[in-house]
Amino acid sequence: MNTECMAKEMRKLILTSLYHAKSGHPGGSLSCTDILAVLYNEEMNLDPADPKKADRDRFVLSKGHAAPALYAALALKGYFPAEDMVTLRKIDSYLEGHPSMKSTPGVDISTGSLGQGISTACGMALSAKLREENYRVYAVLGDGELEEGQVWEAMMFAAHYKLDNLCVFVDLNGLQIDGTTAEVMGSDPVPDKMRAFGLNVIEIDGHDYDAIRAALKTARETKGQPTCVVAHTVKGKGVSYMENQCDWHGAAPKQAEYEIAMKELENNG
Amino acid sequence: MAELKATRDAYGEGLVELANEYSNFYVLDADLAKATKTITFKKQYPERFIDCGIAEGNMIGVAAGLATCGNIVFASSFAMFAAGRAFEQIRNTVAYPHLNVKIVGTHSGLTVGEDGATHQCLEDLGLMRTIPGMIVINPSDATQMKAALRFAVEHDGPVYIRGGRLAVPVVYPEGSVTYTAGQSYRIAEGNDVTLMFCGHFHELTAQVKELLASVGMTCRIVDMPSVKPVDNKAIEDALKDTGLIVTFEDHNINGGFGSAVCEAACEVDFARKGPAVIRIGVEDAFGKSGTPAELMEKYGFTAEAVCRKILAAKAPEKLSLLDR
Known part of the structure; x- marks a missing residue:
C-alpha cells in the first residue's frame, strides 16, 4: 500500500472506529494522520510480527487523544486486525480511549495526560545514546499541548543531551477544546520558541507527503541536535464539515455524518 | 551509643x-x-x-x-x-x-x-x-x-x-537484615500495647516502652517499613495479642501509615465476629475504557457483588440463597 493510500484508509478507520465508539477525538486524529502514515509506512524500522523488537524505532503519541490515528496505522501495518477498530473504547477491547502499552501491541508508551509523552520520548532517545544503540525516536505533540510546561522541560532536556536521534512533530492545527490556540493561550511563534530551546526546526505543510519525507531526511542527517518539525495542519483534515471546527475536537460522528464522511474520503482518494 | x-x-x-x-x-x-x-x-x-x-x-x-x-x-x-x-x-x-x-x-x-x-x-x-x-x-x-x-x-x-x-x-548491624514487600520486624516483646512504626522511630518507641514499663505496662514494638503492602499478619497478631496498636510516622496521620494500619485492622476477622469495616471501591486497580454502567459493574459496584461480600463476612451460610 502506498502512503497516500494508507493515509486514506487510516482516515476511514478513524471515522469508523469513532462512529462505533460514539465518543472520541476525530479532529486531532485526522490532523496528524499524514505524518503517522509516512512514519509507519516509510520511515520507521519496525516489525509488526515482533512489536517489542529491541532495535525498533520508537513512536510516542504525546497527544494521546489522537489514539484512533495511531491504532489505524498499527492495524494497517498488521499489528492487529483492522476489523477490531470497531471495538475502540469498549469495555472488553484492547483499544483503550488513550494508548495503553499494556493493552495494545505496537504501542511503545501509554499516553493521554498531555505533556508527559514527550518526556518519555526523551528517555527512550537517551537510552539509545547511553547504550550506543542506533534506533530513532519519533514523537507527535499537539499545539495545545505546548501549553503544558513539561513540554518545555523536555525540550530543554533533549537539546541539553543532544538527542539527535529524537524527532518531534508539532501537529500545529491551531485549535483546542475551548477555541483557537490564539484565543485560549497564544503559543506563537512556535518555531522561534523551539529554536530558542536548542532544537533544529523545520517548518512544513503537515499534509504534504514529500515535505514530511524531506523533513525526516533532514532530521536523520542532523547531528548533535534534536529536530522539531513544526507541521502546519488542518484539524479534521479530509472531512469537509470537520475541517477547522473546534467542536469536532472531541465528538463522534452520528450515522448520517459518518456516511457523508466516508463518501468524501472515498471520493477524494 | x-x-x-x-x-x-x-x-x-x-x-x-x-x-x-x-x-x-x-x-x-x-x-x-x-x-x-x-x-x-x-x-x-x-x-x-x-x-x-x-x-x-x-x-x-x-x-x-x-x-x-x-x-x-x-x-x-x-x-x-x-x-x-x-x-x-x-x-x-x-x-x-x-x-x-x-x-x-x-x-x-x-x-x-x-x-x-x-x-x-x-x-x-x-x-x-x-x-x-x-x-x-x-x-x-x-x-x-x-x-x-x-x-x-x-x-x-x-x-x-x-x-x-x-x-x-543505625539499629540493625550492616548487612544483617533482608527486606521483601510486606515485611515487618518485631523488635521487642510485650503484652499490653503494640507500638508500630515506619521510618525513624526506634528511639521514640524505645522511650515510650521504657516509660510505660515504669507504670507496669509492657510493649511489643514492630518496625514496619512496609507502608504498602502492610504486614497484615503482624497487625492481626498485634490486635489479638495486645488489643491496642499505636502507630508512628513522620507524616500526616491522614492517608499514610497509620491509615494503612487502620484499614488492615478493620478488616481483621477479630474474634470471629467478622471485619469491622468492608470497603467497597476500586481495589487498587486502574480503570479502563467502557461505559460508566459497564465499568461500575466490572469493578464490583453492584448490589449483588456488595451483598456477597457482606454475607461472606457475616452469614456465609446465606451466600447460596443469592444464587436463586
Whole structure:
C-alpha cells in the first residue's frame, strides 16, 4: 500500500472506529494522520510480527487523544486486525480511549495526560545514546499541548543531551477544546520558541507527503541536535464539515455524518 | 551509643553497591544530588548518572522512557517534589504501564528541619499509597534502606522509597537484615500495647516502652517499613495479642501509615465476629475504557457483588440463597 493510500484508509478507520465508539477525538486524529502514515509506512524500522523488537524505532503519541490515528496505522501495518477498530473504547477491547502499552501491541508508551509523552520520548532517545544503540525516536505533540510546561522541560532536556536521534512533530492545527490556540493561550511563534530551546526546526505543510519525507531526511542527517518539525495542519483534515471546527475536537460522528464522511474520503482518494 | 547515619546517605552508598552488580542501571536526579546523596553514585559512575535539572515532571517521564528500553532506573528528589509535584507523572506514565522505575524521595517529614513547611513532605506516603501497583517503603535506618534498595532492584515494577535528611541511629548491624514487600520486624516483646512504626522511630518507641514499663505496662514494638503492602499478619497478631496498636510516622496521620494500619485492622476477622469495616471501591486497580454502567459493574459496584461480600463476612451460610 502506498502512503497516500494508507493515509486514506487510516482516515476511514478513524471515522469508523469513532462512529462505533460514539465518543472520541476525530479532529486531532485526522490532523496528524499524514505524518503517522509516512512514519509507519516509510520511515520507521519496525516489525509488526515482533512489536517489542529491541532495535525498533520508537513512536510516542504525546497527544494521546489522537489514539484512533495511531491504532489505524498499527492495524494497517498488521499489528492487529483492522476489523477490531470497531471495538475502540469498549469495555472488553484492547483499544483503550488513550494508548495503553499494556493493552495494545505496537504501542511503545501509554499516553493521554498531555505533556508527559514527550518526556518519555526523551528517555527512550537517551537510552539509545547511553547504550550506543542506533534506533530513532519519533514523537507527535499537539499545539495545545505546548501549553503544558513539561513540554518545555523536555525540550530543554533533549537539546541539553543532544538527542539527535529524537524527532518531534508539532501537529500545529491551531485549535483546542475551548477555541483557537490564539484565543485560549497564544503559543506563537512556535518555531522561534523551539529554536530558542536548542532544537533544529523545520517548518512544513503537515499534509504534504514529500515535505514530511524531506523533513525526516533532514532530521536523520542532523547531528548533535534534536529536530522539531513544526507541521502546519488542518484539524479534521479530509472531512469537509470537520475541517477547522473546534467542536469536532472531541465528538463522534452520528450515522448520517459518518456516511457523508466516508463518501468524501472515498471520493477524494 | 549507636552510630548515626541518615537513610539518604545509605541510599547513595546502596546505589553504588547495586550498580556493581547490575548493568543498564541508571540514576536520575533533579539538581539535588548533593542533598539526596545520589552524588555518591555520580562520583563512582558519572556515565550512568543523569541530571535532569530542576524539572521533576520531566525527570519522571525520562525515567519511564528509559525503563521501556529495559533499564533499571532510580529517580530522586526531595519527597515533596518527587511524590508531590510529579504525582501525576508517576501515576500515569510510570505506574499505569507498571514500569520499572524506582522513585526515592529524601527529605521527608518534619525532620527536614529548618527549611520549614514547604520542604517537609507529610503527604507522600498517602499519595504514593493510592497508586495501583505501587510498593511503598519507609525504612527506619541505614541498614534497612540498603535492604529496601536491593528489594527494589529485584522487583519488576514501580517502587517508592522514602528517605530522611536527619542522621538517625543505625539499629540493625550492616548487612544483617533482608527486606521483601510486606515485611515487618518485631523488635521487642510485650503484652499490653503494640507500638508500630515506619521510618525513624526506634528511639521514640524505645522511650515510650521504657516509660510505660515504669507504670507496669509492657510493649511489643514492630518496625514496619512496609507502608504498602502492610504486614497484615503482624497487625492481626498485634490486635489479638495486645488489643491496642499505636502507630508512628513522620507524616500526616491522614492517608499514610497509620491509615494503612487502620484499614488492615478493620478488616481483621477479630474474634470471629467478622471485619469491622468492608470497603467497597476500586481495589487498587486502574480503570479502563467502557461505559460508566459497564465499568461500575466490572469493578464490583453492584448490589449483588456488595451483598456477597457482606454475607461472606457475616452469614456465609446465606451466600447460596443469592444464587436463586
